[in-house]
Amino acid sequence: TQMSISDFSAVFKFATTPKKVTSLKASSVGTTSVKLTWSKVSGANNYQVSVYDSAKGKYVTYDTVTTNSVTVKKLKSKSTLKVKVRAVRVVGDKKYYGYYSSTLSVKTK
Numbered sequence: 245t246q247m248s249i250s251d252f253s254a255v256f257k258f259a260t261t262p263k264k265v266t267s268l269k270a271s272s273v274g275t276t277s278v279k280l281t282w283s284k285v286s287g288a289n290n291y292q293v294s295v296y297d298s299a300k301g302k303y304v305t306y307d308t309v310t311t312n313s314v315t316v317k318k319l320k321s322k323s324t325l326k327v328k329v330r331a332v333r334v335v336g337d338k339k340y341y342g343y344y345s346s347t348l349s350v351k352t353k
Contacts, residue, residue, distance in 0.1 A: 262288045262331035262342035270350040271313070275321040278350050280329070281313040285342060288331035292341070296326035303328065325350045 267283040280293070290310045294303040306327070307314055319325055326349050331342040 260287075260333055260335055260338075260340045262286075262333045262340065264343040265291065265329045265331055265345035268327075268329055268345040268348045270348065273350055273353060275353045276319050277315050277317045278319065278325050278327075278352065279313065279315045280327060280348070282329055282345065284312045285331035287333050288342070289334045290332050291329050292332055293327065293329050294344070296347075308332070319352050321352055323352050325352065 262285045265282050265285060267281075269281060270278050271281045272279040282291070285291075290308050291312065291314075292308050293306045293314050293316070295306040295316060296302070297304045303326075306316060316325060316327065326347055328344040328347045330344045333340045333342075
């Protein structure tokens with residue numbers, strides 16, 4: 245049997261889409277910042293960190309980093325940070341996004 249173009253693109257997409265980010269946790273919590281870490285994802289070039297913006301009522305991209313940690317700054321004391329992270333694999337001029345991690349809620353001190 246021959247593979248059609250759509251079969252090939254489905255296989256290619258699966259091969260290029262990074263796995264879901266796991267083990268997202270707060271490694272240190274301060275009054276105005278939270279340091280987050282997570283497990284590295286094989287084949288990911290970088291990670292997109294999204295933070296819940298209560299004023300907008302949705303998640304917004306906070307930062308894109310190349311390591312498996314980030315410090316979210318300029319937070320309010322005793323506020324709850326809701327964050328999720330997804331892996332990104334860049335191939336040429338295309339970006340393939342993995343599934344977001346579970347949402348982590350952290351309260352600042």
